Structure formats: C-alpha cells, structure tokens
Amino acid sequence: MEDTSPSKTAEIAARCEEIFTDLDFNAARKWKAGKPGRKVIGFMPFYVPRELIHAAGALPLGILGGGDQLEVIHGDAYFQSYICRIPRSTVELGISGRLDFVDGMLFPSICDVIRNLSGMWKLMFPRVAARYVDLPQNFDGEVGGEFYRSGLQELRHWLADIASHPVTDEAIRASVAVYNKSRALIRELYALRAAEPWNVPSAEVYLLLRAGLVLPVEEHNELVRTYIDAARSRDRPFKDNSRVVVSGVFCEQPPLNLIKSIELSGCYIVGDDFMLVTRWEKSDTAEDGDPIAALASAYLHNSLSTSAKYEPDAARKGAYLIESVRKNRAEGVIFAMPSFCDPALLERPMLQNALKAAGIPFIAFKYAENSGQMQPIREQAGTFADSIKLWSGE
Amino acid sequence: MSTIITHPKVAKAWVFKDASMAKQKEMMNRHYGRLADAPQTGEKVASTFVPGNLNELLMCFGFAVNLPEINAIQNGLRKTSGNFVMEAEKIGHSEDVCTYVKSDIGMMARGNIGPNGRRLPDPDVLLLSCTGCFTFMKWFELLRERYRCETIMFHTPYMADGKIAPDMVKYMVKQLEKDVIPKLERVSGVKFDIDRLREYLKKSARAEDDLVWVLQSAKATPSPIDAYFGGIYYIGPIFGAFRGTDDAIEYYKFLREEIEGRLAQGKGPVTPGGDMGKERYRLVVEGPPNYTNFRQFWKMFYEEGAVVVASSYTKVGGTYDFGFRHNPDKPLESLAEYCLNVYTNRSLPMRVDMLENYIGEYEADGLLINSIKSCNSFSAGQLLIMREVERRTGKPAAFIETDLVDPRYFSPANVKNRLESYFQMIEQKRARARAAG
Numbered sequence: 001m002e003d004t005s006p007s008k009t010a011e012i013a014a015r016c017e018e019i020f021t022d023l024d025f026n027a028a029r030k031w032k033a034g035k036p037g038r039k040v041i042g043f044m045p046f047y048v049p050r051e052l053i054h055a056a057g058a059l060p061l062g063i064l065g066g067g068d069q070l071e072v073i074h075g076d077a078y079f080q081s082y083i084c085r086i087p088r089s090t091v092e093l094g095i096s097g098r099l100d101f102v103d104g105m106l107f108p109s110i111c112d113v114i115r116n117l118s119g120m121w122k123l124m125f126p127r128v129a130a131r132y133v134d135l136p137q138n139f140d141g142e143v144g145g146e147f148y149r150s151g152l153q154e155l156r157h158w159l160a161d162i163a164s165h166p167v168t169d170e171a172i173r174a175s176v177a178v179y180n181k182s183r184a185l186i187r188e189l190y191a192l193r194a195a196e197p198w199n200v201p202s203a204e205v206y207l208l209l210r211a212g213l214v215l216p217v218e219e220h221n222e223l224v225r226t227y228i229d230a231a232r233s234r235d236r237p238f239k240d241n242s243r244v245v246v247s248g249v250f251c252e253q254p255p256l257n258l259i260k261s262i263e264l265s266g267c268y269i270v271g272d273d274f275m276l277v278t279r280w281e282k283s284d285t286a287e288d289g290d291p292i293a294a295l296a297s298a299y300l301h302n303s304l305s306t307s308a309k310y311e312p313d314a315a316r317k318g319a320y321l322i323e324s325v326r327k328n329r330a331e332g333v334i335f336a337m338p339s340f341c342d343p344a345l346l347e348r349p350m351l352q353n354a355l356k357a358a359g360i361p362f363i364a365f366k367y368a369e370n371s372g373q374m375q376p377i378r379e380q381a382g383t384f385a386d387s388i389k390l391w392s393g394e
Numbered sequence: 395m396s397t398i399i400t401h402p403k404v405a406k407a408w409v410f411k412d413a414s415m416a417k418q419k420e421m422m423n424r425h426y427g428r429l430a431d432a433p434q435t436g437e438k439v440a441s442t443f444v445p446g447n448l449n450e451l452l453m454c455f456g457f458a459v460n461l462p463e464i465n466a467i468q469n470g471l472r473k474t475s476g477n478f479v480m481e482a483e484k485i486g487h488s489e490d491v492c493t494y495v496k497s498d499i500g501m502m503a504r505g506n507i508g509p510n511g512r513r514l515p516d517p518d519v520l521l522l523s524c525t526g527c528f529t530f531m532k533w534f535e536l537l538r539e540r541y542r543c544e545t546i547m548f549h550t551p552y553m554a555d556g557k558i559a560p561d562m563v564k565y566m567v568k569q570l571e572k573d574v575i576p577k578l579e580r581v582s583g584v585k586f587d588i589d590r591l592r593e594y595l596k597k598s599a600r601a602e603d604d605l606v607w608v609l610q611s612a613k614a615t616p617s618p619i620d621a622y623f624g625g626i627y628y629i630g631p632i633f634g635a636f637r638g639t640d641d642a643i644e645y646y647k648f649l650r651e652e653i654e655g656r657l658a659q660g661k662g663p664v665t666p667g668g669d670m671g672k673e674r675y676r677l678v679v680e681g682p683p684n685y686t687n688f689r690q691f692w693k694m695f696y697e698e699g700a701v702v703v704a705s706s707y708t709k710v711g712g713t714y715d716f717g718f719r720h721n722p723d724k725p726l727e728s729l730a731e732y733c734l735n736v737y738t739n740r741s742l743p744m745r746v747d748m749l750e751n752y753i754g755e756y757e758a759d760g761l762l763i764n765s766i767k768s769c770n771s772f773s774a775g776q777l778l779i780m781r782e783v784e785r786r787t788g789k790p791a792a793f794i795e796t797d798l799v800d801p802r803y804f805s806p807a808n809v810k811n812r813l814e815s816y817f818q819m820i821e822q823k824r825a826r827a828r829a830a831g
Contacts (some may be wrong), residue, residue, distance in 0.1 A: 078777050080765055080776075080777070082490070082767045082768075082773075083774055109528075109552065111528050112528050112738075112770040112774055114768075115528070115774075116771075117745075118554055118741070118742075119554070119745075119775065120775050123740070123742060123746065123778060131554070132552060133826065134552055136549060136565070137524060137549035138569055138573065139567075141571065142568070142572070143569055143572055143573070146565065146568070147551070147565035149738045151561075178722075188809065236726075279410065307532070310522075310531055310547050312547065314539070314545065317538075317539065323640070340770075341490075342490075342528060342534065343530070345487075345488040346491050346492075346533070347532060348488070349486045349536065350536060352486065366490075387739055
C-alpha cells in the first residue's frame with residue numbers, strides 16, 4: 001500500500017529539490033539511457049504542445065534557465081547587461097555541455113529575446129535541431145486556428161524526423177489523455193493549496209512542478225497523486241497569513257528562496273503563474289477525433305491568459321488576474337517580475353489598473369533568477385501582508 | 395541639385411541640408427498639419443506602427459495615419475523625449491522597457507502635443523500591425539486602455555526558418571479579409587475597393603525602385619550617401635505615411651536625381667557640417683541610431699571620414715534588397731510579404747547573412763553595432779551577430795551602446811572613445827594587410 005503519511009510530502013519535496021538543483025539533468029539523462037534510441041526535446045517557457053513530443057516517444061524537458069546556483073561565465077558574453085537573465089544562463093547550460101544529451105530545442109513565441117535565442121541556438125549549436133514555435137495571436141479557428149494546425153503538423157514532422165518514426169494520430173490521442181491527467185492533477189493540487197495553504201507550501205508546489213518538467217509525465221503524475229494524498233492527511237498549524245496571488249513569474253524563474261521568503265514574511269501564495277505549461281489548457285483537451293485540431297482548439301479557446309498572449313477584448317484585460325484572486329480567495333497580488341522582462345513589465349501597469357478598479361491591493365518588485373538578497377523582499381512582502389491584515393475591509 | 399543652408403531655431407551651428415531633406419521636411423509638416431486638423435476636417439485617424447505598416451490599405455479608407463514611433467523620434471530629435479520618458483516612469487512604467495513606448499505615453503500624459511506644437515488627435519482605430527516586435531502588442535494594449543477605440547490585431551509570423559512559407563501568407567491574408575478590412579470599413583464608413591489598393595501598390599513599387607537605387611548607390615567609392623544617418627531621412631516617406639502616394643514617387647525621383655548628381659561629381663554624402671571630406675572608412679551598421687544626440691553622434695563619424703555604406707536599420711520597415719516590391723497583381727499577399735520581410739522579423743541567421751553580404755557587396759571595412767538599450771527585438775543576439783560576421787568576413791567589428799530616445803543612455807565620451815578605437819583597429823588591419831601583401 002502506498003505511503004500517504006504526512007512525512008511523505010517532505011520526502012517528495014526533497015526528491016523534487018534534488019531534481020531541481022541538478023543542472024546536469026541526470027534524471028532526464030537516466031531516462032534517455034534507459035533504452036536505445038530515446039530522444040529528449042528541450043523547451044523554453046511558456047508553452048509548447050508537450051503531447052506531440054510525448055507522442056513521438058521523446059521526453060519533453062523544460063529548460064528554465066540556470067537559477068541561482070549556476071555560475072554564468074560564457075553566457076554573459078552573448079548578452080548585453082540590459083537583457084534578462086534566462087537567455088544567458090540557458091546559453092551557459094548549452095556551452096558548458098549540460099544540454100549535450102538534448103536532441104532538439106523548442107523556443108515558443110514568448111518575447112523578442114527568446115525568439116532571437118532560437119536563431120542563436122541554430123548558429124551556436126548547429127548539430128542540435130532547433131525550432132521556433134510560432135503561436136497565433138488571432139484566435140479565430142479558421143484564421144489563427146488554421147495557421148496553428150499547420151504549425152502543429154510541421155512540428156509533428158520535425159519530431160518524427162528526430163524520433164525516426166512517424167508520430168501517429170493514435171499516439172497523439174494517447175498522449176493527450178496522459179497530459180489531461182497531468183493537468184487535472186495539477187489543478188487539484190492548486191485547488192488544495194488554495195483551500196489549505198498551510199498544508200501545501202508553495203515552495204513544495206513549485207518544486208513539484210519543476211520536477212514535472214524533467215521527469216516522464218507518467219512518473220510525475222504518480223508523484224503528484226502521492227503528494228496530494230499525503231498533503232491531505234497533513235495537519236500543519238494554520239497561520240493568520242495574508243492570501244496572495246503572485247504574478248509575473250511565467251518565464252525567468254524566481255530563486256526558490258524568493259518563494260520561501262514571500263511565505264516566511266506572512267503570505268500564503270494561493271495563486272501564481274509558475275510554469276503555465278503544466279496547466280495551460282483549462283480543462284481536458286478532446287481525446288477523440290483529429291488530435292491536431294484538438295490541440296489547436298485547446299490553445300485557441302481553452303487556455304490561460306498571460307502577457308505573451310494578445311487579449312482581443314479590451315474589457316477582459318487583466319480579468320485573468322482578478323479571476324485568480326477571486327477564485328483563490330486571495331487578498332492581494334504580488335507582482336514579482338524579472339528585470340528587463342518586456343512582456344511582464346509592459347503588462348504590469350494594465351494589470352495594476354484592473355486591480356485598482358477592482359479594489360485589490362498589490363505590491364511590485366523585480367528579481368533575477370540569481371537574486372541573492374532576500375531581506376528587501378521579505379520586508380516588502382511582510383509589510384504588504386501586514387497592511388492587508390490591518391487595512392483590508394476599510 | 396542645389397544645397398540649401400538653413401538656420402535652425404534651436405541649434406547654434408549652421409546646418410547643411412540637401413534639397414531632398416528640405417522637401418521631406420515640407421512633406422512632414424504637411425503630414426502633421428493634416429493630423430492636427432483632423433478634428434476639424436472630420437478625417438478619421440488610424441495609429442499604426444512603422445515596421446510592416448499597411449499604409450496603402452489605410453489610404454483605401456481615407457485614414458490620416460499617425461505613427462507613434464515617428465512621434466517618438468521627432469521628440470528625440472527635439473530633445474523633448476527625455477522628459478516624456480521620465481513622465482511615463484513616474485506614472486508606473488518600468489525603467490527597463492522600451493523608451494519609444496514611454497516617450498509616447500509621456501507625451502500623451504502631457505497633452506499629446508505633436509512636433510508641430512499642435513495637439514495630435516485621438517485615434518479612431520489602432521491597427522496593431524504586430525511585426526518583428528512583441529512590444530508592439532503591449533504598446534497598443536496600453537493605448538487601447540486610454541483611447542478605448544477599435545483595436546485590430548494583425549499578426550505577422552516570424553521568419554524563423556529563413557523563408558516565407560505559404561501558410562504564413564495565407565494566415566495573414568485571412569486576417570486581412572476576415573478581420574482587418576471589415577473593421578476598417580466599419581470604423582471609416584468606407585467600402586473597401588481592391589482596385590484602389592492596386593493603384594496605391596503600383597505607386598509604392600515605383601517609389602521603392604528609386605529608394606533601392608539610392609541605397610545601393612553606396613556601393614560606389616566614395617559613397618554619395620550615408621546609408622545610416624542620411625539613410626534615416628531617405629526611409630522616412632517610404633516607411634511612413636507616404637508610401638503609395640504621388641508625393642513619395644516625386645520625393646524618391648527627386649532624391650535619386652540628387653544622388654545621381656553627387657555620384658557624377660564624385661562627391662561623398664552631405665552631412666550637417668556640409669559635404670563630407672575624404673572617405674576614410676566604409677562601415678556597415680547594425681541597429682537603430684540614437685535620436686536624442688543625433689547630430690553629435692553623426693559628427694563622430696563624419697569628422698573621422700567614416701561613412702556608413704549599408705545599414706540594417708534602413709530595412710526596419712521592410713526589406714527590398716532581395717527584390718520584393720509591392721505587387722498590384724497580388725495585393726493582399728503583397729502586403730503580407732512586405733510585413734514578413736521586415737528586418738527584425740528575419741531570423742538571426744538571416745540577419746547575419748545579410749550583414750555579411752553587405753560587407754562584401756559594399757566593400758566595407760567592417761561592422762559596427764549600435765546596440766539599443768530598450769529594443770530587445772534588435773539587440774538580443776547582437777553580440778553573437780558581431781562575432782559571427784567578424785569570423786566570416788575577417789573584417790573588424792565593434793559594439794557601442796546607446797538608446798533610441800532616452801538621453802540618459804547616450805554617453806558621448808564613451809561612444810567617441812569606442813569609435814576612435816575602432817577606427818584605429820581598422821587602420822591596424824589595413825597596415826597588417828599591406829605588410830602581408
């Protein structure tokens with residue numbers, strides 16, 4: 001019988017942290033070595049259709065920069081001081097050989113920097129297949145949908161070339177089912193955290209999500225299931241913390257200490273935009289019919305909002321954040337955004353206006369993936385938590 | 395061609411201008427007058443972006459076209475952008491983001507007074523031609539929040555694989571047919587007439603032929619033009635609100651004759667200090683210029699005898715090098731291809747190839763990159779571009795950093811120092827080549 005005792009959560013978190021801190025991606029290397037011919041496909045934030053990679057028999061590997069433990073030596077030589085941190089640490093991972101087992105790299109259309117990095121990768125690592133994933137900004141099924149379906153077909157053939165076998169409709173449908181399960185589990189995890197944040201610390205949720213970008217999805221699904229079951233039997237002391245949504249962390253990652261610092265300062269994180277790819281589709285993607293059409297439709301009509309995606313309806317601008325606040329019964333929003341992140345920082349004033357109109361308090365600060373000083377963050381977040389407790393409802 | 399000497403109101407020094415520059419100034423004055431008069435004349439106003447703009451299409455509906463980057467540039471040249479940028483930062487915009495956006499928002503916050511001292515009208519429509527730059531999307535979402543007018547997304551796919559795939563054009567044409575044109579019809583109250591579009595496209599192609607001739611005249615030695623500082627003037631009408639008009643045809647014909655005259659006389663470019671002296675260095679430049687200290691920046695080049703023979707910035711609105719011209723026989727496809735060909739919509743490997751070819755074709759001494767702090771679309775990857783072009787051509791490359799319209803990021807001493815070092819590097823290369831050969 002599976003162990004779902006409370007101590008199991010700590011054990012799982014420890015395992016996930018081990019995966020998270022391993023910048024050589026040994027878990028993925030081990031998977032690849034497990035069977036001849038296995039392929040690994042790296043991808044950058046914020047979204048790629050992992051189902052296609054999985055259907056090709058390959059392992060989707062999330063590449064989220066180097067964090068605060070990687071010494072960036074070569075990467076800094078490729079980017080000016082005013083470019084964000086994630087491309088330079090990603091280049092560092094590449095040059096230092098840490099990605100030498102990766103057979104292909106995907107760069108989704110999140111911003112100009114990652115877009116240009118796709119071309120840099122082709123020049124710097126010509127032996128590795130690299131592909132830009134151009135996501136439509138038109139959400140009409142006959143317009144953006146047709147374009148995206150065509151893009152997905154091309155991606156499917158690209159993956160088939162790498163895998164040396166066709167990626168069949170049947171395989172894609174099976175992968176959709178596996179990822180539907182994954183997303184359902186993540187949604188369940190998020191719902192549990194919103195209900196009992198004292199039993200589901202966000203640092204653990206974060207680590208669990210990060211592990212999911214390295215491990216095979218089936219293994220990760222089991223891990224999440226076990227964690228949820230164990231967390232449900234947990235009974236940690238409730239603290240009178242303020243409930244917050246963290247916004248802006250969808251690409252370059254905050255240091256783990258930043259997440260811990262927010263929680264230590266008196267906040268429960270009950271909503272966030274960490275690793276959106278793990279729950280991008282808001283409900284199940286169709287498991288029957290044309291799987292390419294199903295993936296395209298899910299992207300167009302049933303996916304989360306983020307600043308890298310155009311909002312056609314002016315009245316809906318910022319609604320996703322307000323909905324997250326309401327759904328998770330949050331009392332405020334912490335904008336934590338990477339320095340020099342154009343999508344996040346340009347979006348912020350609009351989100352702040354929406355929050356002001358809705359009477360939701362917020363604070364904002366910037367970080368880099370290698371930020372070391374957490375004292376200012378703790379002070380800011382702590383003051384914010386206090387101010388919510390003192391002044392909310394007035 | 396005659397050279398006109400004008401005495402500007404702000405600068406103390408005499409400034410030399412070609413007749414074509416004076417002609418363009420008159421066109422721009424007329425343009426800003428038309429915009430400022432729009433509330434009285436009842437003309438509808440469309441705001442849209444320079445790269446991949448759909449000027450011919452907007453003309454079909456009678457819109458007066460407002461281009462926010464051009465406003466920011468004008469504010470940079472007039473040294474008012476710095477205050478606008480700080481105004482935007484004061485109201486919550488990050489110091490990290492694009493200064494074009496902040497100059498625009500700061501200008502709006504301070505009454506939206508245009509370069510001619512008159513208030514710019516509120517747009518009736520924001521045509522979000524999202525081409526080669528993600529910031530555009532956020533920029534017009536920000537403006538939409540203020541103006542609450544119809545906003546039309548027109549998404550251009552990225553040329554990541556170095557080619558225009560048929561599905562890209564199809565996607566764009568569908569957007570035009572299903573979304574862009576119907577909305578423009580609704581806002582303007584004018585029915586779309588594809589023959590009218592064909593006529594404008596025909597005119598565009600004529601002007602484009604002359605522009606290409608002018609830019610390629612820099613292959614001559616000495617070059618009769620400066621294809622960066624001077625080039626910025628040359629691209630003004632074609633990338634702005636004049637492409638597709640008789641004005642643009644006349645302007646480029648006039649410009650071409652002017653350059654033909656300089657070529658025949660073996661003259662170099664006209665600079666703000668007069669005819670340039672002996673051509674000593676021929677450069678290819680990648681990246682936009684700095685506008686807040688534009689003349690000072692240019693002077694650092696022409697005083698050293700450095701002329702820019704080719705630049706990527708003169709392709710920021712669209713690239714004509716490889717034969718593209720607006721085509722009246724395929725009107726909507728042609729608009730799509732124009733957008734796709736925008737320089738920053740081209741993949742990094744394509745950009746490297748272009749710059750490498752420029753160095754060969756224009757017999758340049760090397761590549762200079764002016765990296766712009768607030769333009770990731772251009773800047774991300776430029777250090778690799780520099781290495782790669784240097785490696786392939788064996789010609790020296792150099793890197794300077796400034797900003798578009800934020801004067802806080804223009805450090806004259808640093809820039810001058812780097813340029814002087816670069817010119818010395820070229821001299822050393824030449825000396826070594828002479829010694830070797």
